[in-house]
Amino acid sequence: MWVDRAGRQVAPPLGGAEVVATAILGGVVWESLVLVVVGGVHLLLRREVDRRRARLWDREWLRWCGNATTS
Known part of the structure; x- marks a missing residue:
């Protein structure tokens, strides 16, 4: 049984595999977030440039052809 400083029962600390899995998951989530933000900024800038x-x-076009339209 694991207890904190106040004597309350708490979950045991993470094992090695759990630490690795948590770190990998955190890295994947962080990378996904960065990609979404960078992709969004790219799309906004691209829209403005276009x-x-x-x-x-x-x-x-107006300078060279004026307001004439062809039918």
Whole structure:
């Protein structure tokens, strides 16, 4: 039986395999979180760059072709 400093019964400490499994799980969760954040930032930046490129393309198109439309 394991007790804490106050004398209450507590669970026994983790064994070697449990420590390794917990560390691996923590690493996988942390890496997944980082990938989600980096991927989200990438998508946001990509969207803004694409919007800017589209605005510049439209501006150039109007500069060279005016407002004329073909039918």
